[in-house]
Structure formats: C-alpha cells, structure tokens
Amino acid sequence: MQATMNANTMNSYADPHAQELFWLQRCKDGDEAALGVLVARHRTRLIRVASNILRDTYEAEDVAQESFLKAFRELPNLRDDRAFAGYLYRICVRLCMDRLRVRKPGVAEFDGSVPHEGGAVENRLLIEKLLAQLSPDLRLTLVLREIEQLSYEEVASAMQVPVGTVRSRLHAAREKFRDLWLNATKETR
Amino acid sequence: MRTWLRKRRFWRTLQAADERELNASELIFLNACRQDDPVVAAEEEAQQVCLAALRACVIEPDDDPTFDRRLMRRYRIERMKARAEYWSPAVVGAAVAAIAVLAFLQVLTGPSNLRTIDTSRSEVHNTRPERVFFPEFRPSLRDDR
Numbered sequence: 546m547q548a549t550m551n552a553n554t555m556n557s558y559a560d561p562h563a564q565e566l567f568w569l570q571r572c573k574d575g576d577e578a579a580l581g582v583l584v585a586r587h588r589t590r591l592i593r594v595a596s597n598i599l600r601d602t603y604e605a606e607d608v609a610q611e612s613f614l615k616a617f618r619e620l621p622n623l624r625d626d627r628a629f630a631g632y633l634y635r636i637c638v639r640l641c642m643d644r645l646r647v648r649k650p651g652v653a654e655f656d657g658s659v660p661h662e663g664g665a666v667e668n669r670l671l672i673e674k675l676l677a678q679l680s681p682d683l684r685l686t687l688v689l690r691e692i693e694q695l696s697y698e699e700v701a702s703a704m705q706v707p708v709g710t711v712r713s714r715l716h717a718a719r720e721k722f723r724d725l726w727l728n729a730t731k732e733t734r
Numbered sequence: 735m736r737t738w739l740r741k742r743r744f745w746r747t748l749q750a751a752d753e754r755e756l757n758a759s760e761l762i763f764l765n766a767c768r769q770d771d772p773v774v775a776a777e778e779e780a781q782q783v784c785l786a787a788l789r790a791c792v793i794e795p796d797d798d799p800t801f802d803r804r805l806m807r808r809y810r811i812e813r814m815k816a817r818a819e820y821w822s823p824a825v826v827g828a829a830v831a832a833i834a835v836l837a838f839l840q841v842l843t844g845p846s847n848l849r850t851i852d853t854s855r856s857e858v859h860n861t862r863p864e865r866v867f868f869p870e871f872r873p874s875l876r877d878d879r
Contacts, residue, residue, distance in 0.1 A: 726784035
C-alpha cells in the first residue's frame with residue numbers, strides 16, 4: 546500500500562533526477578521496493594559495461610551484483626545523492642579491474658596456417674584474444690573509450706585517475722592493440 | 735631521430751582529434767606525414783580497421799529475469815550477517831554475564847552441609863589415627879619365668 550502510494554507520488558516527479566533522489570531516500574530508510582527500482586534502473590548499463598570489460602556475461606552479472614551490494618552497503622555514507630549513478634559505475638569498474646588483475650595474462654596463440662578471413666565471428670574471437678594480451682589498465686581504458694564511448698573526463702572519473710593518465714594510457718593501448726592486430730593479420734595481407 | 739619525433743607528433747595530433755577539432759596547420763601536418771611516410775599511413779589505416787572491429791564487438795547482454803531475485807536474496811543474507819556480526823559481541827557478553835550470575839546464585843543458595851562434609855574430610859586427611867593401648871594384654875617378663 547505504502548509502496549503503491551509512493552509510486553503514485555513519484556509520477557508527479559517529471560525529472561528522472563528527482564525520482565532517483567526520491568528512491569535513494571527510500572532506500573536509506575530501508576525500503577526494499579526502492580532498492581528494486583534502483584536495480585532496475587541501473588542493471589542493464591552495469592551488466593553491459595562489465596561484460597564488455599571482462600568479455601564474460603556470467604562473471605559480469607556477478608560483478609554487477611557485487612557493485613549493487615557494495616553501493617547499498619555504503620549508501621548511508623554517500624555524501625551527494627546526485628552522484629549515485631557515477632558512484633555505482635566507479636564501483637563496477639573497480640571490481641572489473643580487480644578481476645582482470647587476478648586473471649593470468651593472455652598468451653598469443655595465433656595460428657598462422659589459418660588465414661584471418663575477417664568474418665564477424667572470427668573478428669570477435671580475434672579481438673578477445675588481443676584484449677586478453679593487454680594489461681588491465683590499458684584494456685580498461687580502451688574499452689571504456691572505444692566501446693562505451695565515454696569522454697576522456699568520464700574515463701578518468703570511472704578509473705579515478707587524472708585525464709593526462711587517460712591520454713597516455715589510451716595512446717599506449719591503441720598502439721599496442723594496433724601492433725597486435727597487425728601481427729595477427731599479417732598472414733592475410 | 736627527426737623521423738621518430740615527427741611520427742610521435744603525428745600520433746599525438748591524431749589523438750588530439752578525439753577531444754577537439756584540429757586547426758588548419760595540424761590537418762596540413764597530418765596530410766604531409768601521410769604522404770611522406772607510407773608506413774605511417776598504413777599504420778593509421780590498420781588502427782582505424784582494428785578499432786572499428788573492436789567497436790563492432792560490443793556485447794549486449796540479455797536481460798536475465800532472475801537477476802533481481804538473486805540480488806535481493808544476496809542482499810538479505812548480507813544484511814542478516816551484518817546484523818549477526820553487530821549483535822554477536824553483545825550476545826556473547828550477556829551470555830557470559832548470565833552464567834556468572836547463575837554460578838554466583840548457585841553458590842549462595844546451595845546446601846550448607848556441603849561445607850561440613852568438606853571440613854570433616856579435610857580433618858580425616860589431616861589427623862592420624864590414635865594408637866590404642868590395652869594395658870591388660872601387655873606381655874610381661876614375669877610370666878615367662
């Protein structure tokens with residue numbers, strides 16, 4: 546009943562930002578329905594970014610759940626409620642980074658006898674192999690910029706590093722990725 | 735050395751195009767580099783191809799209907815654990831205090847003869863049995879004669 550009333554009250558908020566603040570306040574008061582609303586709002590984006598960084602949907606879901614749990618745990622300490630989305634995103638990126646660091650670095654296993662045809666599936670496999678060979682920092686920077694299409698400032702905020710570091714990492718990541726790509730596809734050229 | 739610096743400047747300028755619009759002199763410089771050095775031009779093309787392939791490899795995960803339920807279950811378990819961790823020192827403290835009070839009450843209200851028994855036992859252990867002499871049965875030398 547209470548939740549329905551709150552939902553009706555929410556309809557009066559046209560601004561999604563104001564809605565977010567409302568649900569956050571409800572969460573702080575211990576309302577589980579409000580938690581559900583926040584999860585529904587941010588779930589898709591979080592799973593997507595984690596999937597693209599980790600290249601594993603199951604692990605990405607696990608990371609997304611951990612991110613939500615950590616965010617809800619720290620919710621009472623959040624100073625600025627307006628920053629919740631960014632805060633959640635940062636947690637997710639950091640958890641992905643931790644997972645990448647634990648993984649063993651990828652080993653180049655290019656079969657020179659099979660020429661790279663450039664098909665969609667083949668490209669995908671190749672890209673995943675190449676990404677596995679980048680260091681976690683370079684990989685994360687490249688994915689956030691190229692796949693997630695974040696600006697330099699947004700990448701810096703998500704990774705909690707200065708913008709200058711993002712610039713140099715992106716430069717190094719592109720260079721390394723290009724060299725790996727050239728090395729992998731040189732048989733067909 | 736000069737070529738290396740020029741190449742470096744080429745890539746830096748190219749990357750700057752990510753953040754802002756390049757001015758006329760920068761565009762002229764890029765074009766000059768491409769024309770002068772075919773290796774640079776080929777590398778630039780390769781970079782465009784591989785980054786386009788990377789962008790095409792975006793994963794769009796399916797919406798898992800059980801995600802919310804699993805998350806809420808994990809959330810409730812975590813909250814229960816947190817509560818247990820928060821209250822466990824108080825519960826342990828209260829239990830210890832209760833045991834201490836019970837033991838104290840037991841000592842106070844216990845049967846008083848326990849003390850007597852203990853005392854008598856200690857006396858038994860501490861005293862030696864007395865020797866009993868029977869003078870009438872004492873052998874005498876006179877009888878031997």
